[in-house]
Amino acid sequence: NAGVTQTPKFQVLKTGQSMTLQCAQDMNHEYMSWYRQDPGMGLRLIHYSVGAGITDQGEVPNGYNVSRSTTEDFPLRLLSAAPSQTSVYFCASSYLIRGRGLYEQYFGPGTRLTVT
Amino acid sequence: QQQVKQSPQSLIVQKGGISIINCAYENTAFDYFPWYQQFPGKGPALLIAIRPDVSEKKEGRFTISFNKSAKQFSLHIMDSQPGDSATYFCAASKPAGNKLTFGGGTRVLVKP
Numbered sequence: 111n112a113g114v115t116q117t118p119k120f121q122v123l124k125t126g127q128s129m130t131l132q133c134a135q136d137m138n139h140e141y142m143s144w145y146r147q148d149p150g151m152g153l154r155l156i157h158y159s160v161g162a163g164i165t166d167q168g169e170v171p172n173g174y175n176v177s178r179s180t181t182e183d184f185p186l187r188l189l190s191a192a193p194s195q196t197s198v199y200f201c202a203s204s205y206l207i208r209g210r211g212l213y214e215q216y217f218g219p220g221t222r223l224t225v226t
Numbered sequence: 227q228q229q230v231k232q233s234p235q236s237l238i239v240q241k242g243g244i245s246i247i248n249c250a251y252e253n254t255a256f257d258y259f260p261w262y263q264q265f266p267g268k269g270p271a272l273l274i275a276i277r278p279d280v281s282e283k284k285e286g287r288f289t290i291s292f293n294k295s296a297k298q299f300s301l302h303i304m305d306s307q308p309g310d311s312a313t314y315f316c317a318a319s320k321p322a323g324n325k326l327t328f329g330g331g332t333r334v335l336v337k338p
Contacts, residue, residue: 114269141324150235152315152328153270160324168325200269204324212258212277213324217269 112136114218116201122224123191131186131221133201141204141213142184143168144176146197147220153200159184191225198222229253230318232329240337245303247332249316252297256318260326261290261301264313273314274301306336 117132135142140161145153145168155168159178173195175187184203188195204215232249239245249259257278262270276283276290276299283290289302303310316329 143324145328150330152230152232152317152330153326154328155325158325169327202269212275213319214272215324215326217262217271219267219269 114201114203114216116199116218116221118221119219120222122226123188124226125191125193127191129188129191131188131199131201131223133184133186133218134182135184135201135203135216136182137203137205137216138181139203139205139216140181141206142178143202143204143215144174144184144186145200145202146170146195147200148197156186156199188223191223193225196223196225229327230316230329232316232332234332235330236333236335238335238337239306241306241308243306243336245301245306245310245334245336247301247314247316247334248298249300249329250296250298251318251327253318253320253327254297255320256327257321258319259290259292259299260317260319261288262315262317262328264315264331270315303334306334308336308338310334311336 114135143158144156157176159165199221201218202215204213260275261273263273264270287304292299317326
């Protein structure tokens with residue numbers, strides 16, 4: 111299993127440009143999430159999905175769109191990049207541990223995005 | 227406001243020493259408290275987790291202590307090794323919740 115994969119690893123954008131960060135998982139997990147990591151702030155949830163066709167907003171959704179057409183893929187779109195979106199982006203997938211009511215999350219390696 | 231507060235921001239410990247990282251939370255609805263370990267250039271990886279029905283959980287050299295009344299939990303790394311040098315994040319989630327709220331992270335450096 112490749113686990114959670116993310117592309118690209120690095121990206122530089124100019125203000126106003128749009129782009130899509132790709133995320134894929136091969137573990138057949140129902141749940142997928144996008145987080146951004148900024149110094150001193152830990153990871154903050156942007157959007158998440160509980161299954162194909164179902165998405166919802168997290169803590170910091172503004173400026174980002176998501177869709178989930180398949181179980182495997184969960185792309186994150188930046189509509190009009192801003193310098194405040196300079197960050198490291200992590201995709202995660204998780205599954206419900208039956209009988210324990212817990213989710214174990216697996217994170218991808220991250221995409222480092224710089225917006226100038 | 228930050229719902230999970232983590233301290234210290236950074237920590238230097240000698241090889242063989244004990245690293246202690248503390249977290250405090252505000253939302254009493256949280257009932258799952260994992261710790262993640264992150265190496266440079268990598269994504270976070272689950273290290274150990276606890277639920278409020280126990281006060282302590284130990285896995286190898288890593289121990290979580292949990293104080294429900296104080297709404298605090300901590301990670302102890304015993305016999306710290308240079309390979310433990312990483313950033314550690316505490317987190318919390320609500321019952322059957324898939325959404326994690328993270329602390330700000332602690333960068334641990336273990337000196338040989």
